[in-house]
Amino acid sequence: MRQIDDLKPMVQEKIPVEMLLNSPVKLVKLTNETGLENFITDKNLHRPQLALAGYVGLFTFQRVQIFGNTETLYLKSLSRIARIKALQKICQFKIPCVILTNSNTLDQELIDIFVAAGIAVFMTEYDTTKAFSMLSDFLDDQFSPQLVVHGSFVDIYGVGCLFVGRSGIGKSEIALDLIERGHRLVADDVVMLTSKKESLLMGTGTSLVQHFMEIRGLGIIDIRQMFGIRSIRFQKRLEIVVELEDWDDKETYTRTGLDEKSINIMGIEVSKVKLPIFSGKNITVIAEVIAVNYLLRTYGYDASQVFSDKLNERIRKKSGPKKYFEDKRIIPYFKDLE
Amino acid sequence: MIIIEKEVTVRNRAGLHTRPAASLVKLSSRFDSEIFLIRDGFMINGKSIIGVMTLAAENGCVLTIRAEGDDAEAAVNEIADLFEQGFGEI
Numbered sequence: 251m252r253q254i255d256d257l258k259p260m261v262q263e264k265i266p267v268e269m270l271l272n273s274p275v276k277l278v279k280l281t282n283e284t285g286l287e288n289f290i291t292d293k294n295l296h297r298p299q300l301a302l303a304g305y306v307g308l309f310t311f312q313r314v315q316i317f318g319n320t321e322t323l324y325l326k327s328l329s330r331i332a333r334i335k336a337l338q339k340i341c342q343f344k345i346p347c348v349i350l351t352n353s354n355t356l357d358q359e360l361i362d363i364f365v366a367a368g369i370a371v372f373m374t375e376y377d378t379t380k381a382f383s384m385l386s387d388f389l390d391d392q393f394s395p396q397l398v399v400h401g402s403f404v405d406i407y408g409v410g411c412l413f414v415g416r417s418g419i420g421k422s423e424i425a426l427d428l429i430e431r432g433h434r435l436v437a438d439d440v441v442m443l444t445s446k447k448e449s450l451l452m453g454t455g456t457s458l459v460q461h462f463m464e465i466r467g468l469g470i471i472d473i474r475q476m477f478g479i480r481s482i483r484f485q486k487r488l489e490i491v492v493e494l495e496d497w498d499d500k501e502t503y504t505r506t507g508l509d510e511k512s513i514n515i516m517g518i519e520v521s522k523v524k525l526p527i528f529s530g531k532n533i534t535v536i537a538e539v540i541a542v543n544y545l546l547r548t549y550g551y552d553a554s555q556v557f558s559d560k561l562n563e564r565i566r567k568k569s570g571p572k573k574y575f576e577d578k579r580i581i582p583y584f585k586d587l588e
Numbered sequence: 589m590i591i592i593e594k595e596v597t598v599r600n601r602a603g604l605h606t607r608p609a610a611s612l613v614k615l616s617s618r619f620d621s622e623i624f625l626i627r628d629g630f631m632i633n634g635k636s637i638i639g640v641m642t643l644a645a646e647n648g649c650v651l652t653i654r655a656e657g658d659d660a661e662a663a664v665n666e667i668a669d670l671f672e673q674g675f676g677e678i
Contacts, residue, residue: 398630417635440636
């Protein structure tokens, strides 16, 4: 079986300036169609203060240039000649686009310098700080690496569980069973994983498939229509990868759960559970238990650790199994007798 | 493990719609090798009908078939043939 960690992620190396118009900062075009086909190759933003002042060493011109109040007022403070010179200087560089914040504008003759250089200029009503963070988020999302994974992605009690395994092992059937029990489907068969700020993974479906699903022997069904809106969701953070495998006598499966396994997907560590399948085993219930156990661990209770500590305590006291015979049944034995 | 890749063109006019997708998946599932179809870096499992349909492959578009496993060569050739014959639609 092809493992998730050796799949190659898709990385967007450049996006056209035009894409910025889809960002939430509500950009207004000041240069019509000029420069919309330029490419942005860097997800960071830049405020070109020193460059405007004439120092262009280390000028990160390939970034989106943000003109805040400082830049606009500085330009206004210059003489007309100096102002034009300053802009001509930065326009020698291949800047993808310029964004004016706080609804600031530039004189038409300054805009024309940008147009001549083929640089798009936009305006936004947001202040610099707000526009900066919104645009950073937007560009971070556009440039984040993505991976297409073959599996079923279900939200179980709020825990994002991705089921992977060979074709025909029953990933979709497990997902269907979980949906029947009130859990929510994120995507089946084609799951897109997006790395967010290099710290977590978000899973979604594709716009074509959404919540359609194929069940072998049945065909294609639509989960949203069959089970209603509460049985689906559009995106979910990936927290556990459940690897389904055919039972193998020679493979050693974890018995205590003390050694937590994880898988590295696009540089992000995600918990991994290897689950052997054989007939008569209720995977759905086990999947729910995996999710709940993960929740307990996240909230600070690790059952395998607690049990192990209890055992160590017994060993330390050297009381052995004869203690069980001493524990009288009349006393509820969940009460801690020690 | 043998890995084989081959480029194919979608030749039938209607593209890789439901019926051709189904026959493609049926064929891929007969092989032990893992089968992948790749379009513009988007790689899906060739044994998943939803996956194949996600490619939304129109007439004339070029896909890469990739097989990994002992019967990879036969798999790639047979699948390529299916594309060549336009899934019986030309």
